[in-house]
Amino acid sequence: MRKILFILITCLSLSQIQAADSLSIQLNKQSFKKGDTLDFSCIIPDFEKVKLNAASLHVWIDHISTGTRWKFRYPFINGEAQASLVLAKTLPDGHFAVNFMVQKGYFRLSGQLKDKFADENSINYLMIPKNKRTYMETIALNKDGFFRLKSTLFEDSAYFIFTPVKKNAKNNLNISIETPLDSSFIPEMESRIWISVGSVKRAINKEDSAAYAFNMITSSGTDLLPNVTVVGKYKKKVEQYDDYYSSGPFKRDEAMIFDGIEDETMARSMSILRFLEGKVPGLIIEKDQETMVEMARWRGEPAEIYLDEFRVTPQDIWIVSPSDVAMVKVYRPPAMLSPLSGAAGAIAIYTKRGEFAGKNRFKHSFTVKGYTPVETIWQ
Template sequence: MSIHLFKRMAVVLTLAAATFAYTQNKAEEALTKFQENYPQEKIHLLFNKDHYVAGENLWFKSFVFEGYNRSNISTTLFVELYDSSKKLLDKKMIPLLKGEGSGSFSLASTLKEDVYFIRAYTTWMTNFSEDFNYLQPIAVYNPASTQKLVADTDKAWSATVHPESGTFVEGIDTKFAVRLHSSGSASSNWNGYVTDSENPDLPVAKFNGFDQNVGLFNLKPQAGKNYQLTVQDEKGKKISIDLPTAVSSGLHLQVESTEKAVKYTIKSKNISTENQPYKILGTINNTLVYKAIIHKLNDAQSASIPADKLINGVLRLTIFDNKENVVAERLCFVQPQTLHIKKPNLDTDLKSEERTKNLINIGKADDFEGYSVAVADAESSTSEEENSLLSSLWLTGDLSTRITKPAQYFVKDSNPQALDALLISEKWKRFEWFSIIAGNYPFIKNKPESYISYKGKVLAQGKPATNSELNLIFTMPDSGTKFHQIKTDASGLFTLNNLVFEDTMSFSYQLNSSDKAVAGSTQVYFQPAFSFVPLRKDLPNSLMMLTDRIQGEEIPAKVAKSVSTLTFDKFINEKITDIEEVKIKVDRKNKTNKLNEELSSPLFKSMNEMVFDFVNDNNMIGGNNILQWLQGRVPGLQISTNGPNTSATMRGGPVDIFLNEMRVDPSQISMISVPDVAMIKVIRGFFAASPGGGGNGAILIYTKRGGITGSVSDNGQSKSLKEMKLKGYDKEEPFNNTIYVNIDQKSLTKDTRSTLYWNPYLPKDTKESTTVQFYNNDDAKAYKVIIIGFDEQDNLLYYNEIVK
């Protein structure tokens, strides 16, 4: 490959309009179509813990990416909880804004100890392989179970061997990645060696495994020799694998990814000229980032792709012959030692004293929209230690094979050789070149809706209400009542699109028709335009196994802490509930006192009054008879009706009735419209405003007047409207970050919380630094702090460190 050609290749990285003299461009055209029409989404979930006990809440923050940016394709995320037999236990529907969402599961206290699975996917993802759904095992402990979870270290393991670029040519020095596979916990202490059949006792290559996943060795094969790989673990177990037979002619692609460039070398032997010229395409996340034409192959040709023209991610280099057959391919990671992520500037005020307030200030960062923040006791483990956002983004989100602890490849001081060996053993499965070149693309059957959509059908007198107007009155949670009018089509159908609400939404409907019989017979049926999709594939094997629990044995320390925390949280929640109930009662009492002051004159007040507030309390009156409603609520009150006459007595004596402080006959009360009632007071015993002293008390009824408002609204909605409910997004349980506010610390048991702070949406303070405030438990001396954020250009801020 000439120097001139290298310069052309470097220009290609910056000039999208560069052209090449090449007979075939089907691969590039197919890739463009795939990229434009079949974008790929992937998911990462951040959990508040990495294990749970039955009865706890599980919180998660979700990130949905299209490639390496947050996705704008999907606005709804489906999250499911399965047990180990693939029984669906619970499911949640979560709204997404710029690819981010959050939710929670309440784990039943009756769950047996076992490994459970969290699955997450979008509607768009159901058009592609299930292998790219997010599927995460979660350990749930329950000391009351008859069986307990332990690490599965006895499962059989196997190994596979992978030559670099998939080719093995005589006389060409070749890297081989050795990949371990196990359904249990794989060993990180293993090694191997290679022998040939002529000298089985003399190793020609030796190596030690990098980690639980992969090892690497080099071998220059000689003609006519057969090679065998032996792999052994620390327990002495051995397996043997035959290496592929080296071929006498072929092409081999070697890649080295450094801080400055991705250097590749093409070595060949006995290559026929009939398959030339060759081309090499480089893609990152299904996007073409590099192209070169090799008109004539030499024995060895090298070129470099400047790293500053690329981004962090998996680079797929593919060599095609002149018929666009793939002849060699290699995955590598761009700049593995320089991850282009932003770090926050932190100013901390941390204390080691138990139950004290701690502060972490996040410095003002350019254009960051907000943060997802989790703080844990440094002695505990987090979900990011197994599979982090970085490993989901750059590795497991695009590779479908199982990788043990993928987060290890993107931490400080990680071994770039291990990641490179891992990628030698992998294949890009988002698409196959031969398939898209042949025009075989995914079949799109499920298109994403914008948030929640419902399809409706209107029937009147049993027939479709075609081209008709339907009035809908929605009662939206936290946003009051809204009126909406829709028109049906020629089949009586309509749609409600782009709805965003939690829990349920109540609404009433009425057909616009002068024909009362038609309007009165109206029926509306709804069908959601969204759906959960059953999991077809089997659940993966767990790294843990169940074994019988011995009665009286000590439970693991981390489980004991979680059990203690569960008891602690229940106690806290009861305290908070009591406090909130007192606050509500006090607030209602204050509002009722204010209403009483507004409506009652001094003469119509008494120390012995009972007040019923219809403005601020939800005192629903059944029917139109106010006196009958009072009879069931006021001790000793009796209401008698004799034809048109109505009388009220209390403790055997007559009771005077006042309407707006004017004495009226009891029979007149039935003429008052119930929604017009603002307040009723019952005076027991002596009442000065009654004629003759009123020793038996009085009933005072006050109607609403201009300016009287309260927490209970009356929208004047016709009672003839028919009511329905629609299912919305699942409501997330609140996480208590202000645990010691308004609570006496001395009344609490030992605080063993591992999650000290959880906030999936911490808004950025635009004027000052953004403050994270949390309370220590009884033991923590250091803290694991996780901070995730994105700016307007989708640059990632990621921080996962221990601070003291």
């Protein structure tokens, strides 16, 4: 009887906190084992009245003992955000604070063209979301070179490339960007729920919760940069690049690798596909007579094209200057680089970035994080 009464009091206190914040949170449970799924729903009551028609939910989970933090984010649709987190076996046991914070607005990207010329009134950009269709648009610049893209919803991440309206052999744009979802913000609403994972000897008490101090600036854990891979001095730069930036199935040893970092041949080519012409047995480069787009075919089948491991169409890669390419990897058929791959071969194009971009290179391509998939693994 006492246990039932304690649960009722706990639930009442939680609902009172959420009512005060005008944010309604529902979890499927508060005690989890590894491999369980944490389902949650977050609702903004009267979202239109409080002018939160477009809003984003940030879910930051802190491990009380170590301070490790995991970050997830979701768009509100009609004032509601729902998601599922599958608990990985590698998660530590213990108590966790699940912090829910509402930020006004959806994902958007703004930026500035530095060193703008007087006659530059617009630029092109190509957006390549993961496993989605690419999107291209021309955007206007103000007199100081500032621009703003429309609000967009996409999962995981997207690759953005900015190019001049009048294509030239060398992309000379120098762009800086900013995304509010990755910047500091003051939450419009917020709430917190405590959960436990694994073998926990006792329930969380007032002393535990009172000792916890939420800090939006300081964090550790999975939102940090990946570990740096130390490579031997004997490796060529393109091999170092391959070690650092290739991932998953793209790391396979059988790929033919072409160097765009130390070898200037690629930079002087008319296009990336024309550079490959005659260098790969069985790979045919031809121009489609209807669209006039260059195509790569292997044994009669169109080759799959990837840009920084994002699947793209042949017409998308015209926007990439050969001088911006660090490495090209060619996989004979069947490449099988993604679940949707068939029996076709594949061409993976990697752009210059990080220490491989060179000291004086212009910056005009970016990988940007979007929203967390509705179903994902918490690890």
